[in-house]
Amino acid sequence: MTLKIENVDLKIKKDTILTDISLELEPGKIYGLLGRNGAGKTSLLSLIASYRKVNAGNITLDGKKVYEQDDVMQHINFLYNPKDTSAENDKVTEYIESGMIFRNDFDKEYAYRLLDKFDIDTGKAYSALSQGQQAAVTATLGLASLSKVTIFDEVTNGMDAPTRELFYSEVLEAANREERIIILSTHIISEMEHLFDDIIMIHKGQVLLHEPTYELLEKGYTVAGKAERVRAFTENKNVINVKFLGALQIDTVLGRVTPEEMDIAADEHLDISPLKLQEMFISLTDKQKDGK
Numbered sequence: 450m451t452l453k454i455e456n457v458d459l460k461i462k463k464d465t466i467l468t469d470i471s472l473e474l475e476p477g478k479i480y481g482l483l484g485r486n487g488a489g490k491t492s493l494l495s496l497i498a499s500y501r502k503v504n505a506g507n508i509t510l511d512g513k514k515v516y517e518q519d520d521v522m523q524h525i526n527f528l529y530n531p532k533d534t535s536a537e538n539d540k541v542t543e544y545i546e547s548g549m550i551f552r553n554d555f556d557k558e559y560a561y562r563l564l565d566k567f568d569i570d571t572g573k574a575y576s577a578l579s580q581g582q583q584a585a586v587t588a589t590l591g592l593a594s595l596s597k598v599t600i601f602d603e604v605t606n607g608m609d610a611p612t613r614e615l616f617y618s619e620v621l622e623a624a625n626r627e628e629r630i631i632i633l634s635t636h637i638i639s640e641m642e643h644l645f646d647d648i649i650m651i652h653k654g655q656v657l658l659h660e661p662t663y664e665l666l667e668k669g670y671t672v673a674g675k676a677e678r679v680r681a682f683t684e685n686k687n688v689i690n691v692k693f694l695g696a697l698q699i700d701t702v703l704g705r706v707t708p709e710e711m712d713i714a715a716d717e718h719l720d721i722s723p724l725k726l727q728e729m730f731i732s733l734t735d736k737q738k739d740g741k
């Protein structure tokens with residue numbers, strides 16, 4: 450089972466929202482979809498979920514077009530927190546039942562176990578739950594659906610830290626239990642970095658990169674220490690970001706450190722650390738934004 454996105458364009462009215470998007474997603478992987486506000490993440494996810502039609506290109510699951518194909522669509526589940534829930538008078542139990550419709554592989558027992566873990570009162574109306582509790586119910590619908598393609602679009606919004614932690618561990622379990630394609634679109638990069646097998650970055654409606662997380666993070670490092678020593682160390686290197694923390698300078702560098710450079714860094718009391726995904730993301734999208 451492969452989800453293939455080939456040369457996809459999306460226009461809304463006269464605006465070009467997505468340009469020439471091509472991606473191939475495989476089961477058994479958790480994908481982190483990252484991008485600045487307005488980059489086009491939700492638009493792309495809406496196309497995968499068949500909420501919108503592409504203006505050019507194709508989206509297929511196992512070679513079959515997804516758009517308005519019920520037999521394909523039942524395997525794709527798009528979860529997001531509804532903006533206005535005031536009309537959702539159903540009790541949580543009924544809300545879950547309606548979420549199960551057309552989802553043959555929904556695991557109801559697992560859903561109720563999860564709701565219990567999230568501490569949700571299933572007798573309450575969905576609209577009467579707090580924002581974070583509603584998000585937990587949305588997350589439950591996605592986790593328990595066991596859909597081949599499960600998309601979580603910023604579902605952690607509103608969840609408190611312990612609830613988010615629980616969601617992350619359940620995502621990992623869900624990914625191990627079934628061969629699924631799980632896509633997580635998020636702005637909470639530092640917390641979720643460890644979940645992602647692959648990173649997809651979208652910038653200004655285009656794919657900036659799609660790479661395994663470990664390969665991406667091996668592309669560089671950070672050097673921290675006294676400003677003049679850091680500057681001397683990174684001179685002639687590909688520095689993509691410079692930060693200051695009091696008297697400390699922290700440079701983010703693309704490239705590898707040689708053993709000799711490690712010795713120099715130790716002599717100069719410089720601290721060399723692996724790249725953090727969030728720093729990489731900020732640097733890459735900033736650089737692009739500035740057109741450098």
Ligand SMILES: Nc1ncnc2c1ncn2[C@@H]1O[C@H](COP(=O)(O)OP(=O)(O)OP(=O)(O)O)[C@@H](O)[C@H]1O
Pocket residue numbers: 461464466484485486487488489490491492493
């Ligand atoms: N219905 C619409 N009509 C016009 N423009 C739209 C519409 N929906 C989205 N857009 C535009 O498409 C672009 C991408 O929006 P999208 O919601 O996909 O971004 P995003 O990456 O999900 O952003 P965020 O992180 O802020 O949620 C934005 O410039 C947005 O203004």
